[in-house]
Amino acid sequence: MVGHRRFRSDDTRATRETVILPIERRELFADSQLTQAPKGVLLHGPPGCGKTLIAKATAREAGTCFINLDVSILTDKWYGESQKLAAAVFTLAIKIQPCIIFIDEIDSFLRARNSTDHEATAMMKAQFMSFWDGLITDPHCTVIIMGATNRPQDLDRAILRRMPAAFHVPLPNVQQRKQILDLILKNEPIEEGVDIMKIARASESFSGSDLHELCRQASVFRVRDYMKSSKSDCPPSTSTSQSHSNISESDDEFHDALRSISMDDLMRSLQKMKESKLHCGSLQMDRIELD
Structure with missing residues (x-):
């Protein structure tokens, strides 16, 4: 060509x-x-x-x-x-x-x-x-x-x-994956112990959209933790309408209470996506193990 x-x-x-x-x-x-x-x-x-x-x-x-x-x-x-x-x-x-x-x-x-x-x-x-x-x-x-x-x-x-x-237009290499992850997580709260380079090395054969989905799923994990803690703190007698009212009145508290994205969130998300890609045939078996 x-x-x-x-x-x-x-x-x-x-x-x-x-x-x-x-x-x-x-x-x-x-x-x-x-x-x-x-x-x-x-x-x-x-x-x-x-x-x-x-x-x-x-x-x-x-x-x-x-x-x-x-x-x-x-x-x-x-x-x-x-x-x-x-x-x-x-x-x-x-x-x-x-x-x-x-x-x-x-x-x-x-x-x-x-x-x-x-x-x-x-x-x-x-x-x-x-x-x-x-x-x-x-x-x-x-x-x-x-x-x-x-x-x-x-x-x-x-x-x-x-x-x-x-x-x-090939799949991004390890340095490009790190740059993509840095860009996606730039405005997101992340813990100090997060090792972006480790995620970049372990996400071989991931495209840019895959990396975006990886970060999105990692962010969802912290939302789930917040919802679980909210349910445990909520009295059993609280009505549904009152719960909706409390949620609408505490948007700022929700953002403050939402914890930062941890290294464990990213690794769990990475493992989940690797398993999904493996079942779809887009990832080889020898790449499913994390470093």
Whole structure:
């Protein structure tokens, strides 16, 4: 695949040189078609690694408009309407250029064509690629089709040809996991004995969204402890209506009484998620044990 690169936090320069800089300073590249921004960019990698966020950040840094294209927008039961909708998307993008048209889960829309495809679906794909070719052949047009997928092998070869710049977004390494955990827990109360690096080392094969869920579950444990202690302190004769009134009047006390997130909370949450990922087949047996 032409232009294939592995996207990491220390490799943002490649994205900037390939996509952002040619858009920001497009007047410098006007005389050369070889150094202009590619008309198609593919972000692929495991789910939960922030491909959509990367696309939005790229558009924001490059100063372009951003169209988050939902495939359902292009589907219509009436014959010929899908082609008109596809034409409308490209017409809008050209009017507001520079613009990035982003298609999440692009494999569900532009997957490899076969004889079982419905006629309307096949025509819609052909129409979409036809308009896309119009962008490619116009050197003065600054509209980029950016797609994200975790199944690049399912994409049609004609689509891969139109996306010469491809970036693999991998799972975060241990240092990146620590940075993600630090960011998630930045504004949360945590105990002094919490070892973020230990959690980062033990969460191998976790994506950014997995780490967010890990912290969320750890926070839920302390809420459960608070609810248990509240029930034990509540007299048996207290009515339901009075309990609701007390809860509504003591929101500040609730936040003050809620303990900080402990290392045990994070480790319990990590173990629970590892077991869940193991049963789903997304984690190997030799990684279930905690350090």
